[in-house]
Amino acid sequence: MVDLARIAVRGLLHRKKRSWLTIIGILIGITAVVALVSLGESMQLAVRRSFEELGYDVVMILPGELGGGFGGPSSFSTSFELDVDALSTVEGVGEIGLLNFQSVYVKADGTEGVIDALGVSDNIFSFFKVEIVAGRGFRPGERGVAILGQEIAGELGLGAGDTLQIEDRPFNVVGIYSADSRLDEDAIILPLVDLQELLGTQGVTMVLVRVAPGYDVGRTAERIEAFLYRSRGRRDLSVQTMEEVHEVVQRALGILGAFLGGIAGIALVVGGIGVMNTMYTAVLERTREIGVMKAVGARSSQIAVIFLLESGLMGLAGGALGTGLGSLLNFAAVTAAKRALGARVLEYGISWWLVLGAMGFSFLVGAIAGLLPARAAAKLDPVEALRYE
Amino acid sequence: MRGEAIVELEGVWKVYRMGRRRRIEVEALRGVYLRVERGEFLAVMGPSGSGKSTLLHLMGCLDRPTRGRVLFEGEDISSMRPATLARIRNRRVGFVFQSFNLAPTLTALGNVELPMIFAGVPRGERLRRARELLARVGLRERERHLPNELSGGEQQRVAIARALVNSPDLLLADEPTGNLDTETGREVLSLISGAHGGGVTVVVVTHDPEVAAAAVRALRIRDGRIVGGTDG
Numbered sequence: 048m049v050d051l052a053r054i055a056v057r058g059l060l061h062r063k064k065r066s067w068l069t070i071i072g073i074l075i076g077i078t079a080v081v082a083l084v085s086l087g088e089s090m091q092l093a094v095r096r097s098f099e100e101l102g103y104d105v106v107m108i109l110p111g112e113l114g115g116g117f118g119g120p121s122s123f124s125t126s127f128e129l130d131v132d133a134l135s136t137v138e139g140v141g142e143i144g145l146l147n148f149q150s151v152y153v154k155a156d157g158t159e160g161v162i163d164a165l166g167v168s169d170n171i172f173s174f175f176k177v178e179i180v181a182g183r184g185f186r187p188g189e190r191g192v193a194i195l196g197q198e199i200a201g202e203l204g205l206g207a208g209d210t211l212q213i214e215d216r217p218f219n220v221v222g223i224y225s226a227d228s229r230l231d232e233d234a235i236i237l238p239l240v241d242l243q244e245l246l247g248t249q250g251v252t253m254v255l256v257r258v259a260p261g262y263d264v265g266r267t268a269e270r271i272e273a274f275l276y277r278s279r280g281r282r283d284l285s286v287q288t289m290e291e292v293h294e295v296v297q298r299a300l301g302i303l304g305a306f307l308g309g310i311a312g313i314a315l316v317v318g319g320i321g322v323m324n325t326m327y328t329a330v331l332e333r334t335r336e337i338g339v340m341k342a343v344g345a346r347s348s349q350i351a352v353i354f355l356l357e358s359g360l361m362g363l364a365g366g367a368l369g370t371g372l373g374s375l376l377n378f379a380a381v382t383a384a385k386r387a388l389g390a391r392v393l394e395y396g397i398s399w400w401l402v403l404g405a406m407g408f409s410f411l412v413g414a415i416a417g418l419l420p421a422r423a424a425a426k427l428d429p430v431e432a433l434r435y436e
Numbered sequence: 437m438r439g440e441a442i443v444e445l446e447g448v449w450k451v452y453r454m455g456r457r458r459r460i461e462v463e464a465l466r467g468v469y470l471r472v473e474r475g476e477f478l479a480v481m482g483p484s485g486s487g488k489s490t491l492l493h494l495m496g497c498l499d500r501p502t503r504g505r506v507l508f509e510g511e512d513i514s515s516m517r518p519a520t521l522a523r524i525r526n527r528r529v530g531f532v533f534q535s536f537n538l539a540p541t542l543t544a545l546g547n548v549e550l551p552m553i554f555a556g557v558p559r560g561e562r563l564r565r566a567r568e569l570l571a572r573v574g575l576r577e578r579e580r581h582l583p584n585e586l587s588g589g590e591q592q593r594v595a596i597a598r599a600l601v602n603s604p605d606l607l608l609a610d611e612p613t614g615n616l617d618t619e620t621g622r623e624v625l626s627l628i629s630g631a632h633g634g635g636v637t638v639v640v641v642t643h644d645p646e647v648a649a650a651a652v653r654a655l656r657i658r659d660g661r662i663v664g665g666t667d668g
Contacts, residue, residue, distance in 0.1 A: 050553040050559070054541075054542070054550075057541040057542060061540070336539050336540065336541075338537075339533075339537045339538075340539070340550065340554070341498070341522070341525070342498055342525060342531045342537075343525065343526065343531065343550055343599075344523065344524075344525040344526020344527065344551050344554045345522065345526075345554045346519050346523075346554070347519075348519075429493075429498050429499070433498075433533070433537070
């Protein structure tokens with residue numbers, strides 16, 4: 048086998064240019080597959096981490112139907128009123144955090160504009176952490192204060208201790224926060240009551256419920272759902288566990304990954320056809336040599352193995368190079384995303400199964416593409432092959 | 437007294453189908469009876485297209501007859517599996533062709549190794565024997581050369597080394613000197629004679645009288661039939 052492989056390698060080296068071109072065909076396909084699949088993995092990794100941060104014992108109450116328009120910005124700014132005291136009596140309901148996400152008109156030092164504001168209940172930072180990089184966070188019951196995102200603080204030229212006007216009311220900037228993503232750093236955090244007063248509403252746009260220790264998250268979510276229907280008389284709110292949300296997101300990412308992988312797969316198929324073409328040419332070109340090998344005693348199976356190894360090795364070479372290039376592309380993409388969006392939106396990571404899988408698969412693509420040409424070579428009649436000019 | 441036969445042809449016909457739809461039938465051999473005895477040096481002479489090469493291919497188990505029987509050491513090759521025929525070609529027969537037919541991607545050494553690779557001989561043993569055979573044909577210094585870096589005579593000497601490397605019983609040469617100048621042809625012929633001297637049965641197909649003269653027995657073939665022969 049090793050010796051047949053040596054003959055195969057000789058064959059490949061003999062027509063270097065064509066071998067390389069064929070290998071590049073496979074390389075492109077595998078590069079695309081590896082880059083896209085690993086990018087999907089990076090995204091899933093980042094999503095999983097952010098969900099773990101929030102905790103799987105948290106249930107979200109959002110306006111609208113479950114699944115319908117999940118994640119759309121409108122669902123985040125549609126506000127609703129809710130009897131929090133009654134909600135807290137539902138079995139299994141622990142801490143309740145309230146959020147209201149709106150746009151507000153802000154004026155500071157001559158600059159003004161509309162920015163996103165997040166009104167939060169005092170306890171909200173026990174649900175998710177916000178990193179305070181300057182100043183401090185809110186104190187319980189504190190009013191008329193604001194925490195600015197690093198990005199927007201820079202744009203407005205404000206630091207901790209400064210004041211700004213929100214809807215013509217003065218607020219003290221007590222702290223500056225940074226977030227995982229620069230996208231999330233252009234908002235302003237206010238006490239919920241202040242935001243509600245500014246907008247003249249009692250509403251919230253999202254309620255977070257921590258399930259009390261010892262209670263099942265799914266069951267508690269069902270009880271909350273039942274309570275909401277009983278107290279409101281309609282299903283205008285949806286209750287989602289983090290697990291459900293995570294699942295939806297993972298599924299979406301999975302579909303995206305499969306779709307991209309499929310497109311990349313087409314490139315790989317084209318590469319495979321390139322291998323087949325090259326191998327048919329090689330068989331034709333080396334007809335006489337095949338005849339000679341048969342004359343000196345090669346069995347048909349040995350001829351087939353030589354050609355299968357040739358095509359398989361081209362696949363493997365393309366696969367190895369493609370895997371390297373693909374992970375390099377992924378690394379570049381993740382690095383670029385980090386630089387553009389900040390912090391850790393994506394994580395660079397390439398799994399060993401992807402590497403092995405990609406290489407194994409590319410060898411397989413090569414070998415399968417070589418199957419018919421190898422068969423054609425093995426089936427050649429030695430006398431006719433020797434006579435071939 | 438008749439010696440032991442290594443190959444026998446009994447009423448052998450070989451009909452090739454040629455052309456685009458394989459409709460044209462060419463009768464390459466038309467009822468050939470021939471007996472090659474162990475240790476013989478036989479020359480088969482005839483013009484081109486007379487069926488000489490076909491005869492050689494059948495004797496070397498490279499092809500099967502359309503009609504009649506080819507017996508290799510008494511066994512009908514038509515009833516043998518392709519793998520068995522490949523094994524006979526590998527271990528018992530050595531081929532030398534007019535156009536040398538070396539694998540262009542392999543060095544002289546690699547070409548001589550080739551039959552042993554298919555025989556499953558371990559690498560160390562292979563190199564030893566290949567070098568020994570190359571030395572015997574005087575090409576020990578040229579082992580790293582590719583065929584296109586060798587002269588015609590050198591290529592044919594590599595081919596002879598390759599044909600002999602698995603110690604065959606039967607050496608079949610198809611116009612071995614046909615592409616060589618007289619002097620080089622003589623060298624090649626003496627290598628073939630040397631093989632015969634070493635106990636190998638040799639059948640040479642040729643239209644070169646000098647080659648035929650080196651043989652112990654000569655036969656004439658014309659239009660697919662043996663038309664006469666001479667002894668000595």
